[in-house]
Amino acid sequence: MEEAQAKRALxxxxxxxxxxxxxxxxxxxxxxxxSLLPKKITRSQLMGFSNIVQVTxxxxxxxxxxxxxxxxxxxxKEEYWRDMQHNLSxxxxxxxxxxxxAKLVPAGAEIDVPDWLEVWMCRExxxxxxxxxxxxxxxxxx
Amino acid sequence: xxxVNQKVQAQDVVPLRVKVRREVARTSDxxxxxxxxxxxxxxxxxxxxxxxxxxSQMRQLENVAYMTPKVSDITDLVKNQIGRGRWPVGIGQQxxxxxxxxxxxxxxxxxxxxxxxxxxxxxxxxxxLLCREYVHHLVAHFLYASQK
Numbered sequence: 001m002e003e004a005q006a007k008r009a010l011x012x013x014x015x016x017x018x019x020x021x022x023x024x025x026x027x028x029x030x031x032x033x034x035s036l037l038p039k040k041i042t043r044s045q046l047m048g049f050s051n052i053v054q055v056t057x058x059x060x061x062x063x064x065x066x067x068x069x070x071x072x073x074x075x076x077k078e079e080y081w082r083d084m085q086h087n088l089s090x091x092x093x094x095x096x097x098x099x100x101x102a103k104l105v106p107a108g109a110e111i112d113v114p115d116w117l118e119v120w121m122c123r124e125x126x127x128x129x130x131x132x133x134x135x136x137x138x139x140x141x142x
Numbered sequence: 143x144x145x146v147n148q149k150v151q152a153q154d155v156v157p158l159r160v161k162v163r164r165e166v167a168r169t170s171d172x173x174x175x176x177x178x179x180x181x182x183x184x185x186x187x188x189x190x191x192x193x194x195x196x197x198s199q200m201r202q203l204e205n206v207a208y209m210t211p212k213v214s215d216i217t218d219l220v221k222n223q224i225g226r227g228r229w230p231v232g233i234g235q236q237x238x239x240x241x242x243x244x245x246x247x248x249x250x251x252x253x254x255x256x257x258x259x260x261x262x263x264x265x266x267x268x269x270x271l272l273c274r275e276y277v278h279h280l281v282a283h284f285l286y287a288s289q290k
Contacts, residue, residue, distance in 0.1 A: 131218035134224075139224070
């Protein structure tokens, strides 16, 4: 199936995922690390993550960025980026589930989830994360 | 006699979209006054100093609400406005909470319309439609009252 056709078929499923699991994943993560916002996990770090997600076309690049961040921060922030790695793994799993739901391949057949789907879902997650984190950062400081 | 029975059976099967439209219209009227009160709160906030809530921002909220297929895009916009300091936290939170409260109404309506849960996405769709109605009332009252 052509990519454009597949994207059209997947759009409703990604929409539902974004509104449900995607948003839950982002808000639970931000809520868990609320104490780090906005001083330790700064707006520019969040924007940096968001920018990488927007410009890349492979989830592997986002994973590399997160691994790099994890390796260069203090212990208090290491857990944040470690949990981010788990989120990316979860998004990969959910992308498989979304692909199956759309029935683009016969049931039971092996699927090869396209990179663009994983990145698409990661972008949805990143949007929810950025907005909720900015909101928590300012709400906690007032 | 068979024709009469068939007509009665046809009337029993109301299309889902009609049930949804009726339910949204009924709820819209119920939430209109709350939206109006919140619009007054936004305007009073403007009158007490800096103009936080501008016409263009309200129009942006309305446009997003009507263009997006996702509830989360609407709430993300509100969180973004609060998070970037454009809207005062307390009042911005009231807007956010009003939109989030509509989910409870959507859940109840979905149960009434689809008791057997044949349409698992119905609750989310209803929440989106109710958010659109709420934002529509909010913006309409804001614009009307700001001219008084």
